[in-house]
Amino acid sequence: MKDFVKLLFSHGMGRMGIFIITLFLFASLFAPYLHTIDPHKSSSFENMLSPPSTQFWLGTDDLGRDIWSQIIYGSRISLTIGFVAAIVSVVFGTFVGLLGGFYGGIVDDVLSKIVDFFMMLPELPLMIILAAVLGPTIWNIIFVVSVVNWPTTARIVRSQVLSLKERPFIEASRSIGASDSFLMFKEILPNVVPLMFAQSVLMITLAIYAETILSFLGLGDPSLISWGQMLHFAFESGVMARSLWWVMPPIFAICSLIVSFTFLGTAITDVTNPGYKEARGL
Amino acid sequence: MKSFILKRAGASLITVFAVICLNFLIFRLAPGDPVKMMFTDPRVTAEQMQEVREKFGLDKPLGGQFISYVQRLAHGDLGISFWQKKPVTRVLAEKIPQTLILVITALGMAVILGVILGALAGWKTGTRLDTFIVSASLAMYSIPSFALGLILLLVFAYTLTIFPLSGMSTPASGLTGFGYLKDVAWHMVLPAFSIVMWYIGEFVVLTRSSMTDVLGQEYITSARAKGVKESGILWRHALRNALLPVVTMTGVNLGFAVAGVIEAETVFSWPGIGLLTYEAVMKRDYPLLQGIFLLFAVSVILANFVVDIIYGYIDPRIRVGE
Numbered sequence: 001m002k003d004f005v006k007l008l009f010s011h012g013m014g015r016m017g018i019f020i021i022t023l024f025l026f027a028s029l030f031a032p033y034l035h036t037i038d039p040h041k042s043s044s045f046e047n048m049l050s051p052p053s054t055q056f057w058l059g060t061d062d063l064g065r066d067i068w069s070q071i072i073y074g075s076r077i078s079l080t081i082g083f084v085a086a087i088v089s090v091v092f093g094t095f096v097g098l099l100g101g102f103y104g105g106i107v108d109d110v111l112s113k114i115v116d117f118f119m120m121l122p123e124l125p126l127m128i129i130l131a132a133v134l135g136p137t138i139w140n141i142i143f144v145v146s147v148v149n150w151p152t153t154a155r156i157v158r159s160q161v162l163s164l165k166e167r168p169f170i171e172a173s174r175s176i177g178a179s180d181s182f183l184m185f186k187e188i189l190p191n192v193v194p195l196m197f198a199q200s201v202l203m204i205t206l207a208i209y210a211e212t213i214l215s216f217l218g219l220g221d222p223s224l225i226s227w228g229q230m231l232h233f234a235f236e237s238g239v240m241a242r243s244l245w246w247v248m249p250p251i252f253a254i255c256s257l258i259v260s261f262t263f264l265g266t267a268i269t270d271v272t273n274p275g276y277k278e279a280r281g282l
Numbered sequence: 283m284k285s286f287i288l289k290r291a292g293a294s295l296i297t298v299f300a301v302i303c304l305n306f307l308i309f310r311l312a313p314g315d316p317v318k319m320m321f322t323d324p325r326v327t328a329e330q331m332q333e334v335r336e337k338f339g340l341d342k343p344l345g346g347q348f349i350s351y352v353q354r355l356a357h358g359d360l361g362i363s364f365w366q367k368k369p370v371t372r373v374l375a376e377k378i379p380q381t382l383i384l385v386i387t388a389l390g391m392a393v394i395l396g397v398i399l400g401a402l403a404g405w406k407t408g409t410r411l412d413t414f415i416v417s418a419s420l421a422m423y424s425i426p427s428f429a430l431g432l433i434l435l436l437v438f439a440y441t442l443t444i445f446p447l448s449g450m451s452t453p454a455s456g457l458t459g460f461g462y463l464k465d466v467a468w469h470m471v472l473p474a475f476s477i478v479m480w481y482i483g484e485f486v487v488l489t490r491s492s493m494t495d496v497l498g499q500e501y502i503t504s505a506r507a508k509g510v511k512e513s514g515i516l517w518r519h520a521l522r523n524a525l526l527p528v529v530t531m532t533g534v535n536l537g538f539a540v541a542g543v544i545e546a547e548t549v550f551s552w553p554g555i556g557l558l559t560y561e562a563v564m565k566r567d568y569p570l571l572q573g574i575f576l577l578f579a580v581s582v583i584l585a586n587f588v589v590d591i592i593y594g595y596i597d598p599r600i601r602v603g604e
Binding site: 013117119120121122123124125126128129130132133205209212213216217218219231235240241244247251254255258259261262263266 | 297300301304305308309417420421423424425426428429432433436440441536537538540541544545548549559560563564566568571572574575578579582583586
């Protein structure tokens with residue numbers, strides 16, 4: 001593990017990704033201590049749409065709410081949705097892939113058909129209708145994001161399981177009478193964990209993106225102010241061009257968080273590639 | 283080849299049927315009463331709601347509702363849009379051409395530019411140029427296209443006023459013929475660019491990896507030994523074979539491409555299906571949303587079918603493998 005982190009730091013993209021993600025984690029953990037006020041709190045009339053000042057570091061929006069606080073608290077929403085949706089979709093996808101790959105035959109056929117079907121569907125329209133019908137709450141958004149993203153994990157895990165179950169150690173385990181569930185969860189699953197880890201990073205990226213775009217399209221949880229929602233309000237307000245301090249911070253936050261997760265994912269893929277150590281002379 | 287096409291067509295039809303079932307289920311099994319969602323006005327009485335339920339067959343059992351839904355679909359009837367008070371089919375038909383123009387332009391440019399950049403990066407693997415192309419396209423690929431679109435809108439339309447703010451043509455300009463086309467092209471620059479930048483990464487990464495695979499093959503070495511010029515090897519020998527996986531990916535990624543269209547059209551108010559999606563969400567127009575989902579899903583399935591057939595022609599191994 002320590003070795004792995006060291007390898008990640010030797011990768012330029014990995015280093016940059018970890019650095020920026022740590023910043024956002026720090027911001028979301030210590031949000032109340034970072035010169036923030038309640039992001040929902042409107043201030044007096046003269047403070048509406050005011051440019052950056054010492055009181056409001058990044059200015060205020062059309063209701064006089066502090067942009068800096070919205071950005072800092074917004075990182076909590078993005079990270080929470082990213083992590084929870086990634087875990088749900090990776091765990092569910094792994095379970096499906098494990099079942100299909102292990103049992104093969106009709107179970108695998110049916111599960112593979114379902115996976116293929118979901119992978120064929122256009123993701124964003126599917127998320128939009130699900131979110132519109134179920135109603136915009138944070139839990140529904142997590143559900144919607146997971147529904148769209150689990151199939152890729154299922155497909156990758158399945159092919160891994162197919163090759164794992166032919167290995168001698170499974171045969172050995174089976175010959176001494178190990179049950180199916182023991183083989184699946186105690187023997188095969190631990191070997192799939194590295195794959196689940198790499199897949200989770202990718203899923204976090206997709207989940208953060210999904211929450212952002214759904215909120216931007218007006219399907220965000222109305223009781224929370226996420227970055228996507230800030231952009232939605234700014235876009236709908238019609239004064240976007242005259243209040244750049246309102247639009248630019250969420251765009252910047254979204255892009256840097258998503259890009260750093262993408263870089264981290266790329267670094268993990270590169271580093272786990274067997275040729276990487278030799279190429280670096282490590 | 284014929285049996286290959288038939289098989290694929292059959293599989294596509296089954297998928298379309300599954301989409302129809304899913305579409306039906308999502309909107310029927312949703313919590314809450316669709317009629318109550320439709321009429322939020324408290325002045326609508328319970329009797330009037332019951333009347334609407336009977337008119338739309340919502341009081342019948344689910345199985346019966348499904349059969350009548352499929353029957354109406356077969357006649358091209360997707361219901362009535364709450365918001366526009368017009369048949370959904372008509373609302374969609376009016377917007378399809380605008381979206382097609384935008385998608386084809388953007389996708390075409392992304393493929394051409396992505397393949398060229400990817401081929402260069404694969405050709406120069408390990409150099410500075412390679413690292414730059416790959417990390418830049420990874421970054422562009424992960425940035426949502428609506429975020430890039432907003433930046434483009436603020437910089438080039440609002441601040442520098444080089445390009446128009448929204449729409450597809452200058453309202454009431456009275457332009458015709460070539461002048462009109464030029465006007466449309468001018469309006470298309472920013473939305474198309476925001477989509478291209480998003481798609482391009484995928485093609486760069488793909489062409490690059492496929493290019494590095496091909497360059498390791500023996501026929502490339504033999505072409506070099508024969509004294510073929512380096513540029514000839516790159517464009518004629520290597521790239522040609524490196525393109526095969528790119529063709530498949532174009533099909534696979536169309537579902538993903540749809541997202542770029544919705545985002546770009548929303549940001550730049552391009553009057554196509556994407557902007558319609560945003561408006562339908564804002565108005566909570568469920569029949570229209572249902573129609574939009576069906577349209578997007580069926581077009582993606584159709585496009586995949588076409589790509590499969592093309593691929594079958596290019597690479598005979600696919601047909602034999604069936």
